[in-house]
Amino acid sequence: MSDFKGSIVLITGASGGLGRALCGHFADLGAKIIALDRDARVHDLAGAECAVVDVSDPEAVAETIRKLTERTGPVDVLVNNAAIGGAERTVAKSTVAGWEETVAIDLHSVFYCTKAVLPAMQDRQRGSIVMVASVNGLTTLGSPAYSASKAAMLSFTKSVAVEYGRHGIRANAVCPGTIRTPIWQQRLDGNPHLFEQLAKWYPLGRIAEPIEVARAVAFLASEDASFITGAILNVDGGLMAGNAVMASELTVEKY
Numbered sequence: 066m067s068d069f070k071g072s073i074v075l076i077t078g079a080s081g082g083l084g085r086a087l088c089g090h091f092a093d094l095g096a097k098i099i100a101l102d103r104d105a106r107v108h109d110l111a112g113a114e115c116a117v118v119d120v121s122d123p124e125a126v127a128e129t130i131r132k133l134t135e136r137t138g139p140v141d142v143l144v145n146n147a148a149i150g151g152a153e154r155t156v157a158k159s160t161v162a163g164w165e166e167t168v169a170i171d172l173h174s175v176f177y178c179t180k181a182v183l184p185a186m187q188d189r190q191r192g193s194i195v196m197v198a199s200v201n202g203l204t205t206l207g208s209p210a211y212s213a214s215k216a217a218m219l220s221f222t223k224s225v226a227v228e229y230g231r232h233g234i235r236a237n238a239v240c241p242g243t244i245r246t247p248i249w250q251q252r253l254d255g256n257p258h259l260f261e262q263l264a265k266w267y268p269l270g271r272i273a274e275p276i277e278v279a280r281a282v283a284f285l286a287s288e289d290a291s292f293i294t295g296a297i298l299n300v301d302g303g304l305m306a307g308n309a310v311m312a313s314e315l316t317v318e319k320y
Contacts, residue, residue: 067287070095074286075130075140077120077178078147080107082246083197086275087144088113090283099133099140101178102147120147120174121166130181139185142286145175145218146197150248151211164210171214175221179236183225187232193286196222196238197278200301203240215240219297226295235294237285242301243272265310268303 074091078084079100088098088110098113107115114137118129134140151167153159179194186192201208202215218238225236243263252259264271281300284290299305 067094067283067289069142069283069287072096072141073099073134073137073139074142074144075099075101075133075178075182076144076146077101077174078197079110079113079115080104081146082248083241083244083275083278084146085110086279087146087282090276090279091142091144094283096142097137099130099137101129120178121169123173123177123180126174126177127181130178134185139189140182141186141192143178143182143192143194144197144282144286145178145194147171147174148197148199148211148214151208151214153210154207156209159209167210168214171211172217172221175218179221179225183229183234186234187229190233192232192234194222194225194234194236195282195285196236197282198222198238198240198297200240200242200299200305203297203299203305222297223295230294235285235290237290237293237296237298239278239281239285240297240299240301240305241273241278242267242299242304244278245272245274266304266308267301268306268308271302273300273302 069091074096076087079088080102088100092098100107100110100113100115101118103119105117114133116129118125120126148171149167153163196218198218199215201212202219222236222238260272278300
């Protein structure tokens, strides 16, 4: 198990289902957590340095991180986790307002937060950045603004890895599939069997628990991954490897 004792780990989107799992897991591994979220429930995270901030506001991000790191010391690990799902499911139904909000939170915030921590990492010639992307960034699965943001995040990960590798800074990304988090609750209220229906598409026959994604993030952030940078790790139960169930349901005989 990786050891983050004495490390400062900054996690965005910290009050959500995956965010809380990330905070808890890194804390269990000995890290001091800086937790950012626009939701005031972020202050429920005991033991963390917490702040309510709109991560799509570059000035607010820079000032908040500056103030918090004055107390904690510089960030060793940044986990860019903040995101909204993008409720508009198709290009035809997408609005300018919806597109701009989704891209601002899901993509622009990644740039702002990364830029805020890089100088101190560069000064110390070490650091690790992990982007929480999505399988939506790898293939067409709906939610155009969300998917486009996640695809751009993967490219940005490689840009940081290549530019800052000589400074001992690594940048990697995880691409989760469906995760059992509270963000699904509204859809579950309308369809209590949704997770079971989604699970059949995954070769492992189930969806992910938040801790499973958190463990993958911690691995990439850790010294166990010291020679890994610019990598994209699918944490998707085999979804992107192939889908025999989907293939069988799309045979010619069924049409």
